[in-house]
Amino acid sequence: MNALRLRLEARAPALRCHRAYEIAVARDLFGVWIAEMTYGRIGTAGRTKTRSFTCIADAVSAVDASLRRRATLPRRLGAAYRLRSIEFEEVWKDAGLSERLAGFMDAATENSRNLP
Secondary structure, three states, X not given: OOOEEEEEEEEEHHHOEEEEEEEEEEEOOOOOEEEEEEEEEOOXXXXXXXXXXXXXXXXXXXXXXXXXXXXXXXXXXXXXXXXXEEEEOHHHHHHOOHHHHHOOOOHHHHXXXXXX
């Protein structure tokens, strides 16, 4: 399992907005943190950007910056991302991402998840 994997989706058929954004962060064999951010239209392969970090604090900061950008979608396009799935290991519980992820959750999702 990855250290962190989350998927956000924005759906607004009236605006022709069907977007997906996925973040996966894990350690490689050398102990380096690798963050893969995949985005694009729902149902397509999308584009992937990969970044590496020497410590988890830098990886957390990159994930946080990415989530801050995703939070501006309603202002830019009129549709909001919603959290569709999340998997995480214990190391992410202390990272403090729960405050940032709360903005992407609707009432039904919030009651069924344990956030990091």
